[in-house]
Amino acid sequence: MSERDPLSFEVLRPASGPDAQGRRRLHPLTPLIQGVRWLPAMIIAAITLPAQMELTVGAGMLLAAAAGVLIVAVLAVGWNYLQWQRMFFWFDEDGDLRVDSGVLQKQERRVQLSRLQSVDVLQPLLARLAGLAEVRIEVAGAGDSRQSLQFLTLAEANALRNEVIARSAGVRHDAEEAPEQLLAAVPAGDLVISLLLRAETFFLLLISIGVITITVLTAGSVGLLLLLLGGVPIFQVFNQFARYYDFQVADSPDGLRLRHGLLQRTRQTVPPGRVQAVGFVQPFLWRRKGWVRVRLNIAGVASGNQGSGDQSYTENVLLPVAPWPVALAIVARVLPGVDIPAVPLIAAPDRSRRRAWIQWRRLAVGWDDAVLVTRHGRVTEHWEVVPHARTQSVRVTQGPWERALGLASVHIDSTPGAVRPMALYRDAGEARDLAEAQAGRAAAARAQDRSLRWAAQQPAPVAPPSAADEPAEGLPAEATADHPDPSDRG
């Protein structure tokens, strides 16, 4: 964006233009930055390893270590140079992004932009100092559907981001960057307090204090290593702070834009209609503040490994911390026409107490014409919202204890991510009806849904007004108006 980054020197000019076939290269400084990235780790290893082996550190020793680090660094940079030399990207006649790469094994990849899920512009600290940025493109697909281009100058990266989004949206690819409107910003103070009020932070700090105490008491030759280990939990907390520092959410016609990061700056763009599910998380200690954390499922962005038992994902945070009203207002941009507090919730039956004696009062499920809402968790409260049109499949499950109580749970399968909508411990017959009805609602919503193909169906307009064309999709305004407010969140 146009904002001035105090950490970036922006000394670099854009790399050379396209070659004879219209192919473009990444910035020539790429191999250096990729190689230098490992330097701190190598230096630490060079210092700690001899100390661990209790060798006497003499001048020769130091020289050998320095030489070792240098050789490894040169090799790394050399390898990265070869990779850079063989890496080309360009847009083909169909408007899709093509990437050729590979030193030993050639890879030619075609990124189908009609399946675009999100585009990120990342600036790791080193790249940021040099004014460079990485572009990360996610398309829907199984397995490795992520294409990363590192590094370009920030201006080039932003231009590429705009071009990718414009091409995927079917608008003219030389269109201006769409204007944006800031929706919310998280104050640094709130972020610090919210992190301190999380139970996991408390445990991490406890571990750190424990490890450091033991180290100080027993201080021996392993002291340095243990001190480093003890720092890891604190570092985790700091990492969270650094990642979500200066979090900004902005709305623009080509999607929601998220910007955050203290050292590594990230700009994430989520095109309209790509959000598969939204989750609200409220840790126990946030309740008095009325704060909540908002997470998203976005197809392709989450899954790291292929395979059906895949549990790994990175958390997609829409808002690290915000008051409920702000969170709801922003989610309303992601899911246009949805009024979450107005969705009537139905509590789980009283006998669910015997299965879930802490959280049973908080168990609930509800739905309206557009979304299904589930709620669970007593200490940390979770709300999940999944649009009917994004329901993948519906599962009813029942363990032995549930069976004895005549209960069953309904799970709405969403794309892999942190948000897993589940209506726990319903009456078995009701669960079955709910699953069946949800499958029906999902089928009806799919038949009407057009936001999936916003790219294909809007050839002409330069900047499709997303807020204006979304509510037309089967969401009459009166759909949610006649419900009394059932929400009893504290």
Next chain:
Amino acid sequence: MTTPEGSAPRTRTVDQAFMPEGEPWQRVSPVLAKAYRIELVIGIVLGLVVVGLLSLIPDMPPAVPVVLAAVLLVALVWIWIVIGRRVRSWGYAERDDDLLVTSGILFRRLVIVPYGRMQLVDLTAGPLHRALGITTVQLHTAAATTDASIPGLTPEIAAGLRDRLARRGEQRSAGL
């Protein structure tokens, strides 16, 4: 099993919830039980071999291998019986817009997969299942948690099911 207050007609709904009447339920081949039992026997035999090796360790109280072997044999009999019920619990129903898959005795589940959401249909068969002439049909959606696989189908039924599913999936395809 305990029946809590106000639950008179519920036992029936419980069973109905997972395999409701009125749907065109298809069962899987009883050969699947044979395959599971062969796998079970192989597993138990391997376990017994380990126990046998244990008894060769000097200073090992003789009771330990005997107890372990007994446990393994009891498990063999018990799981042998359960496998029959487990295989009978599998069922699938092709409806107009979605596929139902149900399974499980202790942990029961029913999955509703809309045809429009299917991304892949896999047919798989390991060496043992191939030798016995059965195949597993696995459905994949964009959700990793869908887990709709139907084991123990004869290759003809499996191929027919796959083709029907693929055709319907194409007709109703709905992107993401």
